[in-house]
Amino acid sequence: xxxxxxxxxxxxxxxxxxxxxxxxxxxxxxxxxxxxxxxxxxxxxxxxxxxxxxxxxxxxxxxxxxxxxxxxxxxxxxxxxxxxxxxxxxxxxxxxxxxxxxxxxxxxxxxxxxxxxxxxxxxxxxxxxxxxxxxxxxxxxxxxxxxxxxxxxxxxxxxxxxxxxxxxxxxxxxxxxxxxxxxxxxxxxxxxxxxxxxxxxxxxxxxxxxx
Amino acid sequence: xxxxxxxxxxxxxxxxxxxxxxxxxxxxxxxxxxxxxxxxxxxxxxxxxxxxxxxxxxxxxxxxxxxxxxxxxxxxxxxxxxxxxxxxxxxxxxxxxxxxxxxxxxxxxxxxxxxxxxxxxxxxxxxxxxxxxxxxxxxxxxxxxxxxxxxxxxxxxxxxxxxxxxxxxxxxxxxxxxxxxxxxxxxxxxxxxxxxxxxxxxxxxxxxxxxxxxxxxxxxxxxxx
Numbered sequence: 001x002x003x004x005x006x007x008x009x010x011x012x013x014x015x016x017x018x019x020x021x022x023x024x025x026x027x028x029x030x031x032x033x034x035x036x037x038x039x040x041x042x043x044x045x046x047x048x049x050x051x052x053x054x055x056x057x058x059x060x061x062x063x064x065x066x067x068x069x070x071x072x073x074x075x076x077x078x079x080x081x082x083x084x085x086x087x088x089x090x091x092x093x094x095x096x097x098x099x100x101x102x103x104x105x106x107x108x109x110x111x112x113x114x115x116x117x118x119x120x121x122x123x124x125x126x127x128x129x130x131x132x133x134x135x136x137x138x139x140x141x142x143x144x145x146x147x148x149x150x151x152x153x154x155x156x157x158x159x160x161x162x163x164x165x166x167x168x169x170x171x172x173x174x175x176x177x178x179x180x181x182x183x184x185x186x187x188x189x190x191x192x193x194x195x196x197x198x199x200x201x202x203x204x205x206x207x208x209x210x211x
Numbered sequence: 212x213x214x215x216x217x218x219x220x221x222x223x224x225x226x227x228x229x230x231x232x233x234x235x236x237x238x239x240x241x242x243x244x245x246x247x248x249x250x251x252x253x254x255x256x257x258x259x260x261x262x263x264x265x266x267x268x269x270x271x272x273x274x275x276x277x278x279x280x281x282x283x284x285x286x287x288x289x290x291x292x293x294x295x296x297x298x299x300x301x302x303x304x305x306x307x308x309x310x311x312x313x314x315x316x317x318x319x320x321x322x323x324x325x326x327x328x329x330x331x332x333x334x335x336x337x338x339x340x341x342x343x344x345x346x347x348x349x350x351x352x353x354x355x356x357x358x359x360x361x362x363x364x365x366x367x368x369x370x371x372x373x374x375x376x377x378x379x380x381x382x383x384x385x386x387x388x389x390x391x392x393x394x395x396x397x398x399x400x401x402x403x404x405x406x407x408x409x410x411x412x413x414x415x416x417x418x419x420x421x422x423x424x425x426x427x428x429x430x431x432x433x434x435x436x
Contacts, residue, residue: 061411061415062373062374062376063373064377064387068404073400073401076215150278154281155280156280157282158280161282161380168280171283179294181294185287186287189284192279196279197274
């Protein structure tokens, strides 16, 4: 028992980095992904094509390869990012593509009749978006979005492979010192679970309520 | 970019690493999908038709696996379990087992939804023409459920193929491992990524297109109830 209490400060430091990476990635990818997703649905062709290509490209490649690419590949062309920045950039690039798809799905699943009805009562493009489409899209956006937050927390464990001491790597280090593998892995798993399970449960509830 | 001198020749010498890696990645994906589908199907049927006491266990498995990082599960199975019980296995076996357990948790959900979406009238019709419960399962429920679940299944299969890259963390010589290996041998980083990334991209989309063909072939004409 004392062993677990002694290791706890290390693991909590790691947990903090895991949370920092996850929150940073989610916020940044919302900031880029939602406007890009809207542009993919409502924008002109010259905006849609590059966004489509970007999303399809990123989603066809494993996150791990993107991480390695940003951290090991970009320095060769003189873009030298510190590991934490590189990790956040790579994970954000991946998450943005997912957010684009979720936002697109949210708008496109709204029946066309809604737009037609809004037009027929004389709403302009801006009013249609604000009063008719956006409120409905948010409800469809939230459940898959929260699931993708869970994926972000899970995916953030890959930053340990770049040598960033997140929960995963702090776990590895503690196990390296104490040689108590299974119980500590189980403890780490429970810590991830404690973050993710409430989110998954929330996502399911919203899905039942909204859809 | 301007100052970088490309040299593909030296990377090309090790191209076999990438090719063998890709083959192993595909094998890993195929194997885990096969095992994962078996796990998923059995558990989905138990959850729907089985005894009530089994349900919390299945829920527990699904929720645990879906909310924990795959990398941690990979480490847990490869480094953790052998310290507790007297069992030896190599990295590849360990990874296949882990990814199968991981994929099972996702496939249970998809297959359960598919089985639950089979219209009750069809099952009754099956009973009415004298099929046994097994007959109804094999000839009515499963074919329908699989067709209904197919789009979700394709997406999961593709993401499982991409997840095989995590095997490189325990030195299973698949594509991502081959990529890193060549990189550390030659330091031709950009060239390696310019070769490996398209390999992943093309394979992912090839799998997806193939499955979309299957979906089209077996699409169900949607009818109102």
